[in-house]
Amino acid sequence: MEVSSDSVLVWTRVCGQEVPNPVRHERRAEVFRHPIDFDENMPVSQMDGGVQGAEGLVRVSLRNGDETHTSEWVQALGENDFTVRLPFKGLKPATTYEVELLTKADENAPAGRALGSFVTAPAPDQEVPVLFTTSTCQYFWSFDEDVRGFHSYDSMASMRPDFFIQTGDYVYYDKPGPLAKNIEQARHKWHAMDAWPSLKDLFKDVPVFLMKDDHDLLKDDSNPASTPYGDRTFADGISLWYQNVPLEDKPYRSIRWGKDLQIWMMEGREFRSPNNAPDGPDKTIWGSEQLAWLKQSLESSDASFKILVSATPIVGPDRDSKVDNHANKAYEQEGEMLRSYLSGVPNLFVVNGDRHWQYVSKDLETGLMEFCSGPISDWHAQGWDADDVRPEHEFLRLKGGFLSVEVKRESSKPQITFTHRDVMGRAVHEERINWKALG
Structure with a gap:
């Protein structure tokens, strides 16, 4: 999320697996710790840390008390690596917003849910630490x-x-x-x-x-x-x-x-x-x-x-x-x-x-x-x-x-x-x- 005093841009990616691929390779005991015997030509889907994407629908809601901002359902597409950006305007300065992110494979599928939060920037005349x-x-x-x-x-x-x-x-x-x-x-x-x-x-x-x-x-x-x-x-x-x-x-x-x-x-x-x-x-x-x-x-x-x-x-x-x-x-x-x-x-x-x-x-x-x-x-x-x-x-x-x-x-x-x-x-x-x- 990138914020200002009255806006936020929420970025996310729809994933096709709940956890990344495990780290399987040992590392060299030197600066940067390059992996040992890593096959550069292996399929990307098998690489350490890999996370496959998935097409789906995304919706984000922001809440602060009675104030709610909700996006439309936005489609995550393979051509964009299954990433989406959801901008919100008209927010209040120096305000905490709770974030609810919903994803689902299609219109009829059950939705997964992730939560977060952020605070908008204060107004330019506010003396705040x-x-x-x-x-x-x-x-x-x-x-x-x-x-x-x-x-x-x-x-x-x-x-x-x-x-x-x-x-x-x-x-x-x-x-x-x-x-x-x-x-x-x-x-x-x-x-x-x-x-x-x-x-x-x-x-x-x-x-x-x-x-x-x-x-x-x-x-x-x-x-x-x-x-x-x-x-x-x-x-x-x-x-x-x-x-x-x-x-x-x-x-x-x-x-x-x-x-x-x-x-x-x-x-x-x-x-x-x-x-x-x-x-x-x-x-x-x-x-x-x-x-x-x-x-x-x-x-x-x-x-x-x-x-x-x-x-x-x-x-x-x-x-x-x-x-x-x-x-x-x-x-x-x-x-x-x-x-x-x-x-x-x-x-x-x-x-x-x-x-x-x-x-x-x-x-x-x-x-x-x-x-x-x-x-x-x-x-x-x-x-x-x-x-x-x-x-x-x-x-x-x-x-x-x-x-x-x-x-x-x-x-x-x-x-x-x-x-x-x-x-x-x-x-x-x-x-x-x-x-x-x-x-």
């Missing part, structure tokens, strides 16, 4: 245990956040078990990930905003100019992503959560120049239309705190070998422009994904601060030397977990707290920052 969580980089085979999946999701659920942002690399098409070189294998990656109980339990009661990155579309460092991966193209990846995400409009969007917080979620794949193009004023990751939208909406916002969420780093530091983000030389001119511009917006911070380690960085030239959640599990942590602490680093940890962000008022003044947590939810670093008045 907010807590949200964010994470990145999750590979099915990097799970913590083979019943519930990832500890981080259960840890987030125990905190009862107002919403959750996943910053990309939700699935890894180009890692084995299987390597998703056709559409059927790519769809399996989503089915297996979404079937973990830890994810399902969080998502049924917490609104989720999903962003995408390279591994969710095609392969490492993918962009619109990328060559196909097996039988799949970059365009195929775009279509599959939109089938699996509760999103109605453009992939870049903003959410306002009361008086003290507004968030901008940036799209880093659809509009970018090729990574290997020469750097220059026209080379871009975000594209001119998105950048114009960002500047206009940032400058018109009166939120106390502003958070820009990017699937990839803007501050870094990153490895010299990488050519994929604003912290790299490959996009140096746009990166320098963004760090200069964003650092001039009062009370703005960057939250990013993509990197497989947790960090807080402060740009040495502009002072722009960036918070990276790190990967969802310890088995996915790699890519940086834990002893390589640079001058930019305020915090560095080569482990997995997630980031929680809390905004509340202390003595009537807004305050924001960024807390890095391990996979069990324990705080490992905290940055508490008071709002600064303009001028």
Whole structure:
């Protein structure tokens, strides 16, 4: 479910089996934990974690006291991988709605029932506390245990956040078990990930905003100019992503959560120049239309705190070998422009994904601060030397977990707290920052 102050979009998939296929393969005792002796050519229906879909009818009802909103019966079709999206408008701000989801095979069949809930965003003038969580980089085979999946999701659920942002690399098409070189294998990656109980339990009661990155579309460092991966193209990846995400409009969007917080979620794949193009004023990751939208909406916002969420780093530091983000030389001119511009917006911070380690960085030239959640599990942590602490680093940890962000008022003044947590939810670093008045 993706929410605003007056709407929700409910996404679901009709399944033809009650539980996913069991995890049968052992894993290597190394980073990413690739499966051992996995037959990449086995039928997808037999793969670990697989969940077959089924045609059927879906209806959703929302209730709050005497207020009820009910959709029509909507058909789930194989051409859409048996997924449906059900939008609701005209909801009340800061209101809890109970969700009832009914599914049935046909008009005459008995209906199955699932329950959930969500809370809409507060109105822009409401002074209310907010807590949200964010994470990145999750590979099915990097799970913590083979019943519930990832500890981080259960840890987030125990905190009862107002919403959750996943910053990309939700699935890894180009890692084995299987390597998703056709559409059927790519769809399996989503089915297996979404079937973990830890994810399902969080998502049924917490609104989720999903962003995408390279591994969710095609392969490492993918962009619109990328060559196909097996039988799949970059365009195929775009279509599959939109089938699996509760999103109605453009992939870049903003959410306002009361008086003290507004968030901008940036799209880093659809509009970018090729990574290997020469750097220059026209080379871009975000594209001119998105950048114009960002500047206009940032400058018109009166939120106390502003958070820009990017699937990839803007501050870094990153490895010299990488050519994929604003912290790299490959996009140096746009990166320098963004760090200069964003650092001039009062009370703005960057939250990013993509990197497989947790960090807080402060740009040495502009002072722009960036918070990276790190990967969802310890088995996915790699890519940086834990002893390589640079001058930019305020915090560095080569482990997995997630980031929680809390905004509340202390003595009537807004305050924001960024807390890095391990996979069990324990705080490992905290940055508490008071709002600064303009001028």
